[in-house]
């Protein structure tokens with residue numbers, strides 16, 4: 001049998017991870033993988049002797065067993081929060097605002113750009129702000145002060161039409177990946193960091209970090225001196241300096257397969273997945289909020305989660321399990 005790495009080797013770096021995983025799963029499960037875009041991996045079919053299902057990269061879902069309604073609800077961080085709160089699953093809450101007048105007639109009063117500023121002030125001019133329909137940590141950041149908030153709005157408006165403003169929360173972050181009611185894996189998330197080389201300053205290292213983020217289409221981190229940080233400080237060789245804020249893998253964060261400290265996190269993840277009506281979900285949550293061992297809140301629920309961590313962790317067994325769920329839900333295997 002060919003390993004997952006065998007399928008990855010020789011492919012261009014733009015080739016989607018999920019397409020490699022799908023091709024691997026097809027080989028393991030006796031299905032035919034059909035590239036239909038000249039080897040880019042961006043669009044492919046999966047065929048059994050009786051039917052073919054198509055998949056595509058980008059905005060397409062890798063999980064057709066999730067209904068379009070459930071996936072779309074999960075992509076909207078405000079809709080998700082009100083549905084979860086109603087089901088008794090605590091969230092980070094927040095208020096949504098639109099950055100353009102377009103479609104104004106379709107929303108109630110109080111959600112325009114000027115209202116956003118007023119709400120930000122109400123939170124003491126410090127808040128965590130993110131695009132309402134964002135992902136990968138793009139533009140998800142803590143903002144302090146009105147001037148920073150205004151320039152954030154100008155920047156984010158170039159790529160998104162709406163935002164969610166929340167209180168800044170600190171806790172330990174976990175992800176639980178579910179297939180129906182089964183927890184397939186859990187992982188702990190750690191913040192991105194820069195690594196000292198004994199030559200470059202924190203400011204220079206952050207600038208290089210930002211260039212890498214931009215090349216992947218992600219918003220940069222603010223390069224400003226903090227209370228305890230001097231940007232001119234030369235980081236000793238081998239020393240790590242954590243970048244506070246978003247912990248997304250896409251934004252340079254680290255994920256490690258690890259169980260959360262209590263069973264309560266599993267219960268919460270199941271409750272959230274059920275409330276949204278998803279069959280596949282990656283539920284992100286903060287535990288130990290503000291140092292309180294029992295305080296837990298859902299950050300968001302991902303309906304089209306990446307499974308790159310599993311490839312990095314050598315868990316092709318779990319990749320196979322996830323794709324098997326998809327193929328069997330679509331009637332390609334086990335019929």
Ligand SMILES: Nc1ncnc2c1ncn2[C@@H]1O[C@H](COP(=O)(O)OP(=O)(O)O)[C@@H](O)[C@H]1O
Pocket residue numbers: 077092128130134135136137138140166167168169170173245246247248284299300
């Ligand atoms: N209110 C908040 N306070 C502090 N950190 C947050 C808050 N909301 C999100 N984060 C951090 O930012 C990351 C990205 O936020 P999230 O809502 O998951 O958006 P995205 O869809 O871009 O991943 C989270 O995984 C978490 O590390």
Ligand SMILES: [Mg+2]
Pocket residue numbers: 135136137248284300
């Ligand atoms: Mg997220």
